[in-house]
Amino acid sequence: MDIVIKLSQFLLSLSLLIILHELGHFIPAKLFKTRVEKFYLFFDVKYSLLKKKIGETEYGIGWLPLGGYVKISGMIDESMDKEQMALPPQPWEFRSKPAWQRLIIMLGGVTVNFILAFIIYIGMAFAYGETYVANADIKDGLSIENPVMIKAGFKTGDKILAIDGKKVENFDNQINMDLVMSKQVLIERNGVEQTIKMPNDLVDQLSKHEKSPLVSIRMPFVIGNIAAESPNKELQSKDLVTSLNGQKVKYYDEVKTILENNKGKTIPAIVLRNQKETPLSVIVTKEGKLGVTVGSLGMESLEKLGYYKISTKEFGFFESIPVGIEKGKDQLVGYGKQLKMIFNPETKAYKQVGGFAAIYNIFPSTWSWEVFWSITALLSIMLGVMNLLPIPALDGGHVMFLLYEIISGKKPSDKFLENAQMVGFVLLITLLLFANGNDIYKAIVGK
Structure with missing residues (x-):
């Protein structure tokens, strides 16, 4: 049953993100009277599970759940339809449209991803509010059980005052993610402030131990x-x-x-x-x-026993908007930091890059709409950022060439774009094999 719940959340989240991302391309393409030949959830290699043609577009569901796509006429994409590109350009084709229209079509997918994430965070602020323990109310410091944190110099009873110069106001789950990406942490120990420098290979060190929070609230022995x-x-x-x-x-x-x-x-x-x-x-x-x-014990019981004061904020609809936007901004910046760590060999964070199994394992084995929407919002940001990378075959690669065309006034040749698409496709397959290979390796060695 646990597997069914996890798989249901994984597929629902993935399907939602793919459909909305592709709608981001589909809608502006239609607005600019560009023909869309296919709109697919998942890939229909050789055959599809379901398909129906409505007007000029075939809508369907493929059997390979590695993403989805829209096939736009007159565009060099993963279909590599060279026969179509060899014919004279037609007014309904992508290549016949002005560069600024093509740019909007290509940016549509990631734009929807970012908007979706912010909408989810706004909705969560309105529906669930915010529950936290104020940092000032943690009188006796935090529990430090993680061996990597102990090795870095932390001790149980330490109070975390600031992470990379940003003051810690509240204790919540985000603090552990902030610590993973931090360079230095200001703590208070026995009334004395001191700075601890975080190791460059923190992520790699954490991967070699059983998963446990870096820091947590001290709890009684029950x-x-x-x-x-x-x-x-x-x-x-x-x-x-x-x-x-x-x-x-x-x-x-x-x-x-x-x-x-x-x-x-x-x-x-x-x-x-x-x-x-x-x-x-x-x-x-x-x-x-x-x-x-x-x-x-539940947090309410801990509050009654005098351990912690639980603070709860509820937001009206209009109050939720800036709260959700701030949350989305923090997650976007945070994911940018994660990518920076991955591309920095010193951190060895690339070893922890995961594929579909890693995404699947993020979801809990019990159903919680709050957790589901939180993970979906984060995945939407990840999908948006990854698609913006300037790699041919990704939206970011198309955007890169379109910006070159707009600035220089010269359009890259179809042959160049075809070769670039092939290079990008090989690179993406390599990254996909690496990420999912990491998943397989971790499953085998148990880490």
């Missing part, structure tokens, strides 16, 4: 399930440990340290059970464990 072989049958699920071996404890990391220091011993403990403190004794195993799983 008992989850009691293992059958546990020596501590007196413990109950949802017990919250408040004292251990005579020491008051507030967070999981404090309990973990005490257990490590008392392996194989029986020590006193106090747990909060049904809002009452209950004293008991616990046996620490030779491994420094209690024979239980760690449970969790």
Whole structure:
């Protein structure tokens, strides 16, 4: 069932993005009276799953889910229709239109991608608002369990004040992404500010360890399930440990340290059970464990217990617009930084480039419209940026040649464009094989 939910989200998001991207080309082409021969979701290599011709355009669904396309008459594209290009230009063909019209047609797809992302972020701000913990309310600092972060110089209890000079106002999921792409982080430790320089190969280092957040909010030690072989049958699920071996404890990391220091011993403990403190004794195993799983409390419960103050902002429709635009801008800038890291050999981030399996794995195994739309908006930005790269066979390659034509007044020859298209196609296939090869390699080695 988990696979079905993940696959459904993946295909729905991908289909939505492809159809809207291609509509971005289709609509201006029609407005400028340019003939569109095909409009396809997925590729119809040799045959299609569904197809129907309406007017001059054949609409269909292909069997190969690697994208989609519109075939515009008189345009050198992935179809490489040399026979059509050998005939005299016709008024309804792409090549017969003024350069500025051709430029608008080619920019239509990425324009729709960016507009879609901003619309989704505006809609999410209106529908879900914003829930966060103010950075100033994290009195005891953050939990640092990730070995790469510890190696870089971070410690549990550190407060993150700024990332690359930008002040951290609130703690949310975005902070971990910001840290991945950061160069330096300003922290406060025991009342003293200091700057930690992030390693250039941070992404590569993170890939060699089990996935865990770089930083997280410190949580209390809540008992989850009691293992059958546990020596501590007196413990109950949802017990919250408040004292251990005579020491008051507030967070999981404090309990973990005490257990490590008392392996194989029986020590006193106090747990909060049904809002009452209950004293008991616990046996620490030779491994420094209690024979239980760690449970969790909802943020509302943590707020009631005085751990954190949960702040929630709700936005009216017009208030949502600048909030959504700001969120979209941040994601766009962030993805630009990610691409910069990938093309910088020092970061070794290229090793983490993924293909369709990586995109599939982004989606959760439980259905959440909020998560679905958040991922779809990010993928829309990624699709827009990637298509703008000045590579022949991508929209950005066509735009590059059109800008040359507009500036110089000289149109590249059809032969040159055909050769450039072939070079771009080979390059794209190489990138596709590399990205999906990375997916296969990670699946084999388990990282």
